[in-house]
Amino acid sequence: MAEVIPFRGVVYNTDIVTDLAAVSTPPYDVISPEEQAAFYAAHPENVIRLILGKTGDADSPTDNRYTRSARDYEDWLRKGVLVQDQAPAFYLTTVEFAAAGRSLKRYGLIARVRLEPFDKGIILPHETTFSKVKTDRFELMKVCHANFSPIFSLYSDRENILETLMAAVVRQTPDMEFTDTYGHRHCLWRITDPDVTGRVTRKMAAKTIYIADGHHRYETALTYRDWVAGHTPGFTDAHPANYVMMYLSSMEDPGMVILPAHRLLKAVAPEAMDRLMSRAASFFDIAEISVDPGDPERVPTTFIKGLAAGAEQHVIGVFMRHDPRLFLMTLKPGVMKDRFGDAVPAALRDLDVTVLTRLILMDLLGFDQARLDNENLIAYETTPQKAVRRVCSGEYDIAFILNPTRIDQVRAVAESGLIMPRKSTYFYPKVITGQVFNPLA
Structure with missing residues:
Protein backbone atom coordinates (compact mmCIF):
# COMPACT_ATOMS: atom_id res chain seq x y z
CA MET A 1 0.00 0.00 0.00
CA ILE A 258 2.69 16.78 -21.50
CA LEU A 259 4.87 18.69 -23.94
CA PRO A 260 7.16 17.01 -26.47
CA ALA A 261 10.87 16.68 -25.72
CA HIS A 262 12.53 17.33 -29.08
CA ARG A 263 16.06 15.91 -29.37
CA LEU A 264 19.08 17.99 -30.36
CA LEU A 265 22.31 16.13 -31.17
CA LYS A 266 25.87 17.33 -31.66
CA ALA A 267 29.01 15.61 -32.93
CA VAL A 268 27.05 13.76 -35.62
CA ALA A 269 29.26 12.77 -38.53
CA PRO A 270 28.41 14.71 -41.75
CA GLU A 271 28.41 11.52 -43.82
CA ALA A 272 25.87 9.97 -41.41
CA MET A 273 23.53 12.92 -41.92
CA ASP A 274 24.10 12.87 -45.70
CA ARG A 275 22.84 9.31 -46.02
CA LEU A 276 20.16 9.41 -43.29
CA MET A 277 17.20 10.08 -45.58
CA SER A 278 18.20 7.51 -48.19
CA ARG A 279 18.60 4.86 -45.50
CA ALA A 280 15.37 5.90 -43.78
CA ALA A 281 13.33 5.54 -46.98
CA SER A 282 13.07 1.78 -46.45
CA PHE A 283 11.20 2.31 -43.19
CA PHE A 284 9.48 5.70 -43.53
CA ASP A 285 7.39 7.63 -46.00
CA ILE A 286 9.25 10.95 -46.22
CA ALA A 287 7.91 14.40 -47.08
CA GLU A 288 10.08 17.49 -47.58
CA ILE A 289 9.15 21.02 -46.46
CA SER A 290 11.32 24.03 -47.28
CA VAL A 291 12.50 26.39 -44.56
CA ASP A 292 13.54 29.98 -45.19
CA PRO A 293 17.23 29.97 -44.16
CA GLY A 294 17.00 33.68 -43.45
CA ASP A 295 14.20 33.13 -40.96
CA PRO A 296 14.95 30.00 -38.90
CA GLU A 297 12.51 31.16 -36.20
CA ARG A 298 9.67 30.45 -38.56
CA VAL A 299 8.80 26.78 -38.85
CA PRO A 300 6.18 26.39 -41.62
CA THR A 301 2.59 25.81 -40.56
CA THR A 302 2.42 22.84 -42.92
CA PHE A 303 5.14 21.14 -40.89
CA ILE A 304 3.41 21.80 -37.55
CA LYS A 305 0.07 20.57 -38.87
CA GLY A 306 1.61 17.54 -40.53
CA LEU A 307 3.39 16.54 -37.33
CA ALA A 308 0.22 16.88 -35.23
CA ALA A 309 -1.91 15.06 -37.80
CA GLY A 310 0.45 12.12 -37.67
CA ALA A 311 0.42 11.72 -33.89
CA GLU A 312 -1.09 8.22 -34.18
CA GLN A 313 1.11 7.17 -37.13
CA HIS A 314 4.59 7.75 -35.60
CA VAL A 315 5.51 10.88 -37.52
CA ILE A 316 8.93 12.32 -36.66
CA GLY A 317 10.33 15.60 -37.92
CA VAL A 318 14.00 16.05 -38.85
CA PHE A 319 16.08 19.18 -39.43
CA MET A 320 19.80 19.06 -40.21
CA ARG A 321 22.48 21.70 -40.25
CA HIS A 322 23.33 23.08 -43.72
CA ASP A 323 20.12 21.64 -45.20
CA PRO A 324 17.27 24.13 -45.88
CA ARG A 325 14.59 21.47 -45.52
CA LEU A 326 12.46 19.99 -42.83
CA PHE A 327 11.50 16.35 -43.22
CA LEU A 328 8.38 14.60 -41.99
CA MET A 329 9.06 10.88 -41.63
CA THR A 330 5.99 8.63 -41.26
CA LEU A 331 6.76 5.12 -40.08
CA LYS A 332 5.55 2.40 -42.42
CA PRO A 333 3.13 -0.15 -40.92
CA GLY A 334 4.66 -3.15 -39.17
CA VAL A 335 8.26 -1.91 -39.21
CA MET A 336 8.79 -1.85 -35.46
CA LYS A 337 7.19 -5.23 -34.88
CA ASP A 338 9.13 -6.82 -37.74
CA ARG A 339 12.49 -5.44 -36.59
CA PHE A 340 12.09 -5.41 -32.83
CA GLY A 341 9.16 -7.71 -32.05
CA ASP A 342 11.27 -10.12 -30.01
CA ALA A 343 13.51 -7.47 -28.41
CA VAL A 344 11.17 -4.61 -27.53
CA PRO A 345 7.85 -5.10 -25.63
CA ALA A 346 4.71 -3.79 -27.32
CA ALA A 347 4.16 -0.96 -24.80
CA LEU A 348 7.58 0.46 -25.75
CA ARG A 349 7.30 -0.21 -29.48
CA ASP A 350 4.27 2.09 -29.50
CA LEU A 351 6.34 5.13 -28.48
CA ASP A 352 7.78 7.66 -30.91
CA VAL A 353 10.83 7.97 -28.67
CA THR A 354 11.48 4.24 -29.12
CA VAL A 355 11.16 4.57 -32.89
CA LEU A 356 13.68 7.41 -32.69
CA THR A 357 16.07 5.69 -30.30
CA ARG A 358 16.11 2.13 -31.63
CA LEU A 359 15.44 2.58 -35.34
CA ILE A 360 16.85 6.02 -36.21
CA LEU A 361 19.62 6.69 -33.71
CA MET A 362 20.93 3.16 -33.23
CA ASP A 363 20.18 1.40 -36.53
CA LEU A 364 20.34 4.22 -39.07
CA LEU A 365 22.89 6.54 -37.44
CA GLY A 366 24.87 3.78 -35.74
CA PHE A 367 24.90 5.18 -32.21
CA ASP A 368 25.91 2.81 -29.46
CA GLN A 369 24.71 2.90 -25.85
CA ALA A 370 27.70 4.95 -24.71
CA ARG A 371 26.81 7.62 -27.27
CA LEU A 372 23.19 7.63 -26.15
CA ASP A 373 24.28 7.93 -22.51
CA ASN A 374 26.53 10.93 -23.16
CA GLU A 375 24.45 13.82 -21.79
CA ASN A 376 26.98 16.32 -23.17
CA LEU A 377 26.01 15.44 -26.74
CA ILE A 378 22.24 15.78 -26.45
CA ALA A 379 19.85 18.54 -25.47
CA TYR A 380 16.09 18.93 -25.38
CA GLU A 381 13.62 21.61 -26.43
CA THR A 382 9.84 21.79 -26.19
CA THR A 383 9.12 23.85 -29.32
CA PRO A 384 10.11 23.13 -32.94
CA GLN A 385 11.14 26.78 -33.39
CA LYS A 386 13.76 26.64 -30.64
CA ALA A 387 15.04 23.29 -31.83
CA VAL A 388 15.44 24.53 -35.41
CA ARG A 389 17.09 27.76 -34.25
CA ARG A 390 19.74 25.91 -32.23
CA VAL A 391 20.61 23.78 -35.25
CA CYS A 392 20.75 26.82 -37.55
CA SER A 393 23.12 28.51 -35.10
CA GLY A 394 25.55 25.61 -35.41
CA GLU A 395 25.20 24.68 -31.74
CA TYR A 396 23.76 21.29 -32.74
CA ASP A 397 23.93 19.22 -35.90
CA ILE A 398 20.47 17.70 -36.09
CA ALA A 399 17.06 18.06 -34.45
CA PHE A 400 14.39 15.39 -34.17
CA ILE A 401 10.94 16.90 -33.67
CA LEU A 402 8.45 14.67 -31.83
CA ASN A 403 4.83 14.60 -30.83
CA PRO A 404 4.30 14.45 -27.05
CA THR A 405 4.02 11.13 -25.26
CA ARG A 406 0.45 10.53 -24.08
CA ILE A 407 -0.51 9.98 -20.44
CA ASP A 408 -2.03 6.56 -21.26
CA GLN A 409 1.34 5.52 -22.74
CA VAL A 410 3.13 6.59 -19.56
CA ARG A 411 0.77 4.45 -17.50
CA ALA A 412 1.01 1.45 -19.82
CA VAL A 413 4.81 1.47 -19.74
CA ALA A 414 5.01 1.89 -15.98
CA GLU A 415 2.41 -0.81 -15.28
CA SER A 416 4.30 -3.21 -17.53
CA GLY A 417 7.39 -2.70 -15.40
CA LEU A 418 9.20 -1.12 -18.35
CA ILE A 419 11.36 1.98 -18.72
CA MET A 420 11.13 4.61 -21.44
CA PRO A 421 14.19 6.25 -23.00
CA ARG A 422 15.37 9.32 -21.08
CA LYS A 423 13.34 12.50 -21.42
CA SER A 424 10.39 10.78 -23.05
CA THR A 425 8.03 13.19 -21.32
CA TYR A 426 7.99 16.86 -20.37
CA PHE A 427 5.19 17.49 -17.92
CA TYR A 428 4.24 21.16 -18.02
Whole structure:
Protein backbone atom coordinates (compact mmCIF):
# COMPACT_ATOMS: atom_id res chain seq x y z
CA MET A 1 0.00 0.00 0.00
CA ALA A 2 1.10 3.56 -0.66
CA GLU A 3 1.69 5.50 2.54
CA VAL A 4 0.88 9.18 1.95
CA ILE A 5 0.97 11.28 5.11
CA PRO A 6 1.02 14.92 6.25
CA PHE A 7 4.22 16.46 7.58
CA ARG A 8 5.56 19.57 9.28
CA GLY A 9 6.93 21.40 6.28
CA VAL A 10 9.59 24.09 6.32
CA VAL A 11 8.41 27.24 4.54
CA TYR A 12 9.57 30.77 3.87
CA ASN A 13 8.60 33.20 6.62
CA THR A 14 6.41 35.67 4.74
CA ASP A 15 6.94 38.29 7.44
CA ILE A 16 10.55 38.42 6.22
CA VAL A 17 10.26 37.20 2.62
CA THR A 18 7.22 39.06 1.35
CA ASP A 19 7.54 38.13 -2.33
CA LEU A 20 7.67 34.36 -2.83
CA ALA A 21 8.15 34.84 -6.57
CA ALA A 22 11.59 36.30 -5.81
CA VAL A 23 12.77 33.15 -3.99
CA SER A 24 11.18 30.34 -6.03
CA THR A 25 12.54 28.52 -9.09
CA PRO A 26 11.77 25.55 -11.33
CA PRO A 27 13.47 22.23 -10.47
CA TYR A 28 17.26 22.28 -10.71
CA ASP A 29 17.47 20.14 -13.86
CA VAL A 30 15.73 22.64 -16.16
CA ILE A 31 17.65 25.72 -15.01
CA SER A 32 20.18 27.07 -17.50
CA PRO A 33 23.40 28.80 -16.38
CA GLU A 34 21.86 32.12 -17.40
CA GLU A 35 18.75 31.43 -15.32
CA GLN A 36 20.89 30.31 -12.40
CA ALA A 37 22.65 33.68 -12.41
CA ALA A 38 19.33 35.52 -12.66
CA PHE A 39 17.88 33.62 -9.70
CA TYR A 40 21.01 34.37 -7.68
CA ALA A 41 20.50 38.05 -8.41
CA ALA A 42 16.76 38.00 -7.70
CA HIS A 43 17.02 37.61 -3.90
CA PRO A 44 19.76 36.77 -1.37
CA GLU A 45 17.64 33.92 -0.02
CA ASN A 46 16.49 32.52 -3.36
CA VAL A 47 16.16 28.73 -3.26
CA ILE A 48 18.66 28.47 -6.11
CA ARG A 49 21.37 28.65 -3.42
CA LEU A 50 20.02 25.42 -1.95
CA ILE A 51 19.24 23.37 -5.04
CA LEU A 52 21.86 24.53 -7.57
CA GLY A 53 24.70 26.38 -5.90
CA LYS A 54 27.53 27.92 -7.87
CA THR A 55 30.88 26.20 -8.17
CA GLY A 56 34.24 27.93 -7.74
CA ASP A 57 37.88 27.36 -8.60
CA ALA A 58 38.75 27.26 -4.90
CA ASP A 59 36.18 24.59 -4.02
CA SER A 60 37.40 21.92 -1.61
CA PRO A 61 35.96 18.94 0.25
CA THR A 62 34.96 21.28 3.09
CA ASP A 63 33.85 24.29 1.03
CA ASN A 64 31.88 23.53 -2.11
CA ARG A 65 28.45 23.98 -3.66
CA TYR A 66 26.94 21.33 -1.35
CA THR A 67 28.44 22.55 1.92
CA ARG A 68 27.50 26.12 1.04
CA SER A 69 23.90 24.98 0.42
CA ALA A 70 23.86 23.33 3.84
CA ARG A 71 25.28 26.44 5.53
CA ASP A 72 22.69 28.67 3.85
CA TYR A 73 19.85 26.32 4.80
CA GLU A 74 20.93 26.20 8.44
CA ASP A 75 21.54 29.96 8.48
CA TRP A 76 18.11 30.76 7.06
CA LEU A 77 16.48 28.51 9.66
CA ARG A 78 18.49 30.15 12.44
CA LYS A 79 17.57 33.66 11.27
CA GLY A 80 13.89 32.80 10.84
CA VAL A 81 13.91 33.28 7.08
CA LEU A 82 12.67 29.68 7.02
CA VAL A 83 10.31 28.31 9.66
CA GLN A 84 8.86 24.88 10.33
CA ASP A 85 5.09 24.54 10.58
CA GLN A 86 3.80 23.60 14.01
CA ALA A 87 1.18 21.08 12.86
CA PRO A 88 1.49 18.27 10.31
CA ALA A 89 -0.22 19.27 7.08
CA PHE A 90 -0.99 18.29 3.55
CA TYR A 91 -0.21 21.18 1.24
CA LEU A 92 -2.85 21.57 -1.47
CA THR A 93 -1.63 23.60 -4.42
CA THR A 94 -2.95 24.96 -7.68
CA VAL A 95 -1.04 26.35 -10.62
CA GLU A 96 -2.77 28.41 -13.29
CA PHE A 97 -1.03 28.63 -16.65
CA ALA A 98 -1.56 28.83 -20.40
CA ALA A 99 -0.80 26.05 -22.88
CA ALA A 100 -1.84 25.55 -26.49
CA GLY A 101 -3.89 28.73 -26.38
CA ARG A 102 -5.90 27.66 -23.34
CA SER A 103 -5.98 28.82 -19.73
CA LEU A 104 -5.59 25.80 -17.44
CA LYS A 105 -5.36 24.94 -13.75
CA ARG A 106 -3.67 21.89 -12.24
CA TYR A 107 -4.17 20.64 -8.68
CA GLY A 108 -1.43 19.02 -6.66
CA LEU A 109 -1.03 17.66 -3.14
CA ILE A 110 2.39 17.96 -1.49
CA ALA A 111 2.87 15.17 1.05
CA ARG A 112 5.37 12.77 2.53
CA VAL A 113 5.34 9.41 0.79
CA ARG A 114 7.05 6.30 2.14
CA LEU A 115 9.90 5.17 -0.09
CA GLU A 116 9.33 1.82 -1.76
CA PRO A 117 11.58 -0.15 -4.12
CA PHE A 118 10.18 -0.20 -7.63
CA ASP A 119 9.83 -3.98 -7.68
CA LYS A 120 7.03 -3.79 -5.09
CA GLY A 121 4.81 -2.11 -7.70
CA ILE A 122 3.59 0.62 -5.33
CA ILE A 123 5.66 3.44 -6.82
CA LEU A 124 6.63 3.03 -10.46
CA PRO A 125 9.12 4.83 -12.72
CA HIS A 126 8.81 5.32 -16.44
CA GLU A 127 12.21 6.71 -17.47
CA THR A 128 15.87 5.79 -17.14
CA THR A 129 18.32 8.01 -15.27
CA PHE A 130 21.90 9.33 -15.42
CA SER A 131 24.26 8.05 -12.70
CA LYS A 132 26.18 11.35 -12.64
CA VAL A 133 23.03 13.29 -11.77
CA LYS A 134 22.16 10.90 -8.92
CA THR A 135 25.64 11.32 -7.45
CA ASP A 136 25.19 15.09 -7.50
CA ARG A 137 21.83 14.95 -5.70
CA PHE A 138 23.16 12.44 -3.15
CA GLU A 139 26.03 14.73 -2.18
CA LEU A 140 23.51 17.52 -1.61
CA MET A 141 21.20 15.37 0.51
CA LYS A 142 24.02 14.05 2.67
CA VAL A 143 24.87 17.54 3.93
CA CYS A 144 21.47 19.26 3.85
CA HIS A 145 19.25 16.41 5.14
CA ALA A 146 16.18 17.78 3.40
CA ASN A 147 14.06 17.55 0.27
CA PHE A 148 13.94 20.99 -1.34
CA SER A 149 11.95 20.04 -4.44
CA PRO A 150 8.95 17.69 -4.46
CA ILE A 151 8.97 14.77 -6.86
CA PHE A 152 6.17 15.18 -9.40
CA SER A 153 4.05 12.02 -9.28
CA LEU A 154 0.76 10.85 -10.72
CA TYR A 155 -2.09 8.62 -9.65
CA SER A 156 -5.47 7.71 -11.09
CA ASP A 157 -8.19 9.71 -9.36
CA ARG A 158 -11.46 9.07 -11.15
CA GLU A 159 -13.24 9.53 -7.83
CA ASN A 160 -11.82 13.06 -7.51
CA ILE A 161 -10.27 12.63 -4.07
CA LEU A 162 -8.71 16.07 -4.02
CA GLU A 163 -11.69 17.86 -5.50
CA THR A 164 -14.14 16.22 -3.12
CA LEU A 165 -12.12 16.53 0.09
CA MET A 166 -10.49 19.89 -0.56
CA ALA A 167 -13.31 21.87 -2.17
CA ALA A 168 -14.10 23.80 1.00
CA VAL A 169 -10.45 24.68 1.58
CA VAL A 170 -9.92 26.02 -1.93
CA ARG A 171 -12.69 28.55 -1.38
CA GLN A 172 -10.69 30.03 1.47
CA THR A 173 -7.92 32.59 1.09
CA PRO A 174 -4.68 30.78 0.17
CA ASP A 175 -1.91 30.57 2.75
CA MET A 176 0.54 31.38 -0.06
CA GLU A 177 -0.10 33.07 -3.39
CA PHE A 178 2.26 34.45 -6.03
CA THR A 179 2.91 34.66 -9.77
CA ASP A 180 6.30 33.30 -10.83
CA THR A 181 8.74 34.64 -13.42
CA TYR A 182 6.99 32.64 -16.15
CA GLY A 183 3.57 34.15 -15.41
CA HIS A 184 2.18 31.06 -13.65
CA ARG A 185 -0.05 31.78 -10.65
CA HIS A 186 0.54 29.54 -7.64
CA CYS A 187 -1.70 29.08 -4.61
CA LEU A 188 -1.19 26.87 -1.55
CA TRP A 189 -3.45 25.89 1.33
CA ARG A 190 -2.46 23.95 4.46
CA ILE A 191 -4.75 21.01 5.25
CA THR A 192 -4.37 20.22 8.95
CA ASP A 193 -7.78 18.80 9.96
CA PRO A 194 -6.98 15.21 11.10
CA ASP A 195 -10.31 13.95 9.79
CA VAL A 196 -9.58 15.29 6.31
CA THR A 197 -5.93 14.24 6.23
CA GLY A 198 -6.84 10.80 7.55
CA ARG A 199 -9.39 10.31 4.77
CA VAL A 200 -6.85 11.32 2.16
CA THR A 201 -4.25 8.92 3.57
CA ARG A 202 -6.77 6.07 3.54
CA LYS A 203 -7.90 6.83 -0.02
CA MET A 204 -4.35 7.11 -1.29
CA ALA A 205 -3.33 3.78 0.27
CA ALA A 206 -4.98 1.88 -2.59
CA LYS A 207 -3.32 3.94 -5.30
CA THR A 208 -0.39 3.12 -7.54
CA ILE A 209 1.93 6.12 -7.80
CA TYR A 210 3.71 6.86 -11.06
CA ILE A 211 6.77 9.13 -11.06
CA ALA A 212 6.30 11.82 -13.71
CA ASP A 213 9.31 14.02 -13.05
CA GLY A 214 12.07 13.45 -10.52
CA HIS A 215 13.33 9.92 -11.15
CA HIS A 216 16.87 10.95 -10.19
CA ARG A 217 15.68 12.44 -6.91
CA TYR A 218 13.58 9.40 -6.05
CA GLU A 219 16.40 6.94 -6.66
CA THR A 220 18.72 9.24 -4.70
CA ALA A 221 16.24 9.25 -1.81
CA LEU A 222 16.40 5.45 -1.70
CA THR A 223 20.19 5.63 -1.56
CA TYR A 224 20.06 8.34 1.09
CA ARG A 225 17.71 6.26 3.26
CA ASP A 226 20.11 3.33 3.16
CA TRP A 227 23.05 5.63 3.90
CA VAL A 228 21.28 7.16 6.92
CA ALA A 229 20.26 3.72 8.16
CA GLY A 230 23.88 2.62 8.03
CA HIS A 231 25.06 5.67 9.99
CA THR A 232 22.23 5.92 12.54
CA PRO A 233 22.15 3.57 15.55
CA GLY A 234 18.60 2.54 16.33
CA PHE A 235 17.31 3.54 12.88
CA THR A 236 13.59 2.63 12.61
CA ASP A 237 10.81 2.69 10.02
CA ALA A 238 9.58 5.93 11.59
CA HIS A 239 12.73 7.88 10.69
CA PRO A 240 11.93 10.70 8.21
CA ALA A 241 14.60 9.39 5.83
CA ASN A 242 12.12 6.59 5.03
CA TYR A 243 9.97 9.19 3.24
CA VAL A 244 10.31 11.59 0.36
CA MET A 245 8.38 14.74 -0.46
CA MET A 246 6.05 14.33 -3.42
CA TYR A 247 3.68 16.50 -5.39
CA LEU A 248 0.78 14.20 -6.28
CA SER A 249 -1.53 15.03 -9.15
CA SER A 250 -4.33 13.16 -10.84
CA MET A 251 -3.83 11.68 -14.29
CA GLU A 252 -7.36 12.79 -15.05
CA ASP A 253 -6.74 16.41 -14.02
CA PRO A 254 -7.85 18.69 -16.91
CA GLY A 255 -4.67 20.67 -16.34
CA MET A 256 -2.37 17.68 -16.96
CA VAL A 257 -0.20 18.67 -19.92
CA ILE A 258 2.69 16.78 -21.50
CA LEU A 259 4.87 18.69 -23.94
CA PRO A 260 7.16 17.01 -26.47
CA ALA A 261 10.87 16.68 -25.72
CA HIS A 262 12.53 17.33 -29.08
CA ARG A 263 16.06 15.91 -29.37
CA LEU A 264 19.08 17.99 -30.36
CA LEU A 265 22.31 16.13 -31.17
CA LYS A 266 25.87 17.33 -31.66
CA ALA A 267 29.01 15.61 -32.93
CA VAL A 268 27.05 13.76 -35.62
CA ALA A 269 29.26 12.77 -38.53
CA PRO A 270 28.41 14.71 -41.75
CA GLU A 271 28.41 11.52 -43.82
CA ALA A 272 25.87 9.97 -41.41
CA MET A 273 23.53 12.92 -41.92
CA ASP A 274 24.10 12.87 -45.70
CA ARG A 275 22.84 9.31 -46.02
CA LEU A 276 20.16 9.41 -43.29
CA MET A 277 17.20 10.08 -45.58
CA SER A 278 18.20 7.51 -48.19
CA ARG A 279 18.60 4.86 -45.50
CA ALA A 280 15.37 5.90 -43.78
CA ALA A 281 13.33 5.54 -46.98
CA SER A 282 13.07 1.78 -46.45
CA PHE A 283 11.20 2.31 -43.19
CA PHE A 284 9.48 5.70 -43.53
CA ASP A 285 7.39 7.63 -46.00
CA ILE A 286 9.25 10.95 -46.22
CA ALA A 287 7.91 14.40 -47.08
CA GLU A 288 10.08 17.49 -47.58
CA ILE A 289 9.15 21.02 -46.46
CA SER A 290 11.32 24.03 -47.28
CA VAL A 291 12.50 26.39 -44.56
CA ASP A 292 13.54 29.98 -45.19
CA PRO A 293 17.23 29.97 -44.16
CA GLY A 294 17.00 33.68 -43.45
CA ASP A 295 14.20 33.13 -40.96
CA PRO A 296 14.95 30.00 -38.90
CA GLU A 297 12.51 31.16 -36.20
CA ARG A 298 9.67 30.45 -38.56
CA VAL A 299 8.80 26.78 -38.85
CA PRO A 300 6.18 26.39 -41.62
CA THR A 301 2.59 25.81 -40.56
CA THR A 302 2.42 22.84 -42.92
CA PHE A 303 5.14 21.14 -40.89
CA ILE A 304 3.41 21.80 -37.55
CA LYS A 305 0.07 20.57 -38.87
CA GLY A 306 1.61 17.54 -40.53
CA LEU A 307 3.39 16.54 -37.33
CA ALA A 308 0.22 16.88 -35.23
CA ALA A 309 -1.91 15.06 -37.80
CA GLY A 310 0.45 12.12 -37.67
CA ALA A 311 0.42 11.72 -33.89
CA GLU A 312 -1.09 8.22 -34.18
CA GLN A 313 1.11 7.17 -37.13
CA HIS A 314 4.59 7.75 -35.60
CA VAL A 315 5.51 10.88 -37.52
CA ILE A 316 8.93 12.32 -36.66
CA GLY A 317 10.33 15.60 -37.92
CA VAL A 318 14.00 16.05 -38.85
CA PHE A 319 16.08 19.18 -39.43
CA MET A 320 19.80 19.06 -40.21
CA ARG A 321 22.48 21.70 -40.25
CA HIS A 322 23.33 23.08 -43.72
CA ASP A 323 20.12 21.64 -45.20
CA PRO A 324 17.27 24.13 -45.88
CA ARG A 325 14.59 21.47 -45.52
CA LEU A 326 12.46 19.99 -42.83
CA PHE A 327 11.50 16.35 -43.22
CA LEU A 328 8.38 14.60 -41.99
CA MET A 329 9.06 10.88 -41.63
CA THR A 330 5.99 8.63 -41.26
CA LEU A 331 6.76 5.12 -40.08
CA LYS A 332 5.55 2.40 -42.42
CA PRO A 333 3.13 -0.15 -40.92
CA GLY A 334 4.66 -3.15 -39.17
CA VAL A 335 8.26 -1.91 -39.21
CA MET A 336 8.79 -1.85 -35.46
CA LYS A 337 7.19 -5.23 -34.88
CA ASP A 338 9.13 -6.82 -37.74
CA ARG A 339 12.49 -5.44 -36.59
CA PHE A 340 12.09 -5.41 -32.83
CA GLY A 341 9.16 -7.71 -32.05
CA ASP A 342 11.27 -10.12 -30.01
CA ALA A 343 13.51 -7.47 -28.41
CA VAL A 344 11.17 -4.61 -27.53
CA PRO A 345 7.85 -5.10 -25.63
CA ALA A 346 4.71 -3.79 -27.32
CA ALA A 347 4.16 -0.96 -24.80
CA LEU A 348 7.58 0.46 -25.75
CA ARG A 349 7.30 -0.21 -29.48
CA ASP A 350 4.27 2.09 -29.50
CA LEU A 351 6.34 5.13 -28.48
CA ASP A 352 7.78 7.66 -30.91
CA VAL A 353 10.83 7.97 -28.67
CA THR A 354 11.48 4.24 -29.12
CA VAL A 355 11.16 4.57 -32.89
CA LEU A 356 13.68 7.41 -32.69
CA THR A 357 16.07 5.69 -30.30
CA ARG A 358 16.11 2.13 -31.63
CA LEU A 359 15.44 2.58 -35.34
CA ILE A 360 16.85 6.02 -36.21
CA LEU A 361 19.62 6.69 -33.71
CA MET A 362 20.93 3.16 -33.23
CA ASP A 363 20.18 1.40 -36.53
CA LEU A 364 20.34 4.22 -39.07
CA LEU A 365 22.89 6.54 -37.44
CA GLY A 366 24.87 3.78 -35.74
CA PHE A 367 24.90 5.18 -32.21
CA ASP A 368 25.91 2.81 -29.46
CA GLN A 369 24.71 2.90 -25.85
CA ALA A 370 27.70 4.95 -24.71
CA ARG A 371 26.81 7.62 -27.27
CA LEU A 372 23.19 7.63 -26.15
CA ASP A 373 24.28 7.93 -22.51
CA ASN A 374 26.53 10.93 -23.16
CA GLU A 375 24.45 13.82 -21.79
CA ASN A 376 26.98 16.32 -23.17
CA LEU A 377 26.01 15.44 -26.74
CA ILE A 378 22.24 15.78 -26.45
CA ALA A 379 19.85 18.54 -25.47
CA TYR A 380 16.09 18.93 -25.38
CA GLU A 381 13.62 21.61 -26.43
CA THR A 382 9.84 21.79 -26.19
CA THR A 383 9.12 23.85 -29.32
CA PRO A 384 10.11 23.13 -32.94
CA GLN A 385 11.14 26.78 -33.39
CA LYS A 386 13.76 26.64 -30.64
CA ALA A 387 15.04 23.29 -31.83
CA VAL A 388 15.44 24.53 -35.41
CA ARG A 389 17.09 27.76 -34.25
CA ARG A 390 19.74 25.91 -32.23
CA VAL A 391 20.61 23.78 -35.25
CA CYS A 392 20.75 26.82 -37.55
CA SER A 393 23.12 28.51 -35.10
CA GLY A 394 25.55 25.61 -35.41
CA GLU A 395 25.20 24.68 -31.74
CA TYR A 396 23.76 21.29 -32.74
CA ASP A 397 23.93 19.22 -35.90
CA ILE A 398 20.47 17.70 -36.09
CA ALA A 399 17.06 18.06 -34.45
CA PHE A 400 14.39 15.39 -34.17
CA ILE A 401 10.94 16.90 -33.67
CA LEU A 402 8.45 14.67 -31.83
CA ASN A 403 4.83 14.60 -30.83
CA PRO A 404 4.30 14.45 -27.05
CA THR A 405 4.02 11.13 -25.26
CA ARG A 406 0.45 10.53 -24.08
CA ILE A 407 -0.51 9.98 -20.44
CA ASP A 408 -2.03 6.56 -21.26
CA GLN A 409 1.34 5.52 -22.74
CA VAL A 410 3.13 6.59 -19.56
CA ARG A 411 0.77 4.45 -17.50
CA ALA A 412 1.01 1.45 -19.82
CA VAL A 413 4.81 1.47 -19.74
CA ALA A 414 5.01 1.89 -15.98
CA GLU A 415 2.41 -0.81 -15.28
CA SER A 416 4.30 -3.21 -17.53
CA GLY A 417 7.39 -2.70 -15.40
CA LEU A 418 9.20 -1.12 -18.35
CA ILE A 419 11.36 1.98 -18.72
CA MET A 420 11.13 4.61 -21.44
CA PRO A 421 14.19 6.25 -23.00
CA ARG A 422 15.37 9.32 -21.08
CA LYS A 423 13.34 12.50 -21.42
CA SER A 424 10.39 10.78 -23.05
CA THR A 425 8.03 13.19 -21.32
CA TYR A 426 7.99 16.86 -20.37
CA PHE A 427 5.19 17.49 -17.92
CA TYR A 428 4.24 21.16 -18.02
CA PRO A 429 4.58 23.27 -16.04
CA LYS A 430 7.27 21.86 -13.80
CA VAL A 431 6.47 21.78 -10.10
CA ILE A 432 7.73 24.99 -8.52
CA THR A 433 10.52 24.79 -5.94
CA GLY A 434 10.30 27.03 -2.88
CA GLN A 435 6.79 26.51 -1.54
CA VAL A 436 7.57 23.75 1.00
CA PHE A 437 10.68 21.85 2.12
CA ASN A 438 10.74 18.46 3.82
CA PRO A 439 13.24 18.07 6.70
CA LEU A 440 14.81 14.62 6.90
CA ALA A 441 16.94 14.91 10.03
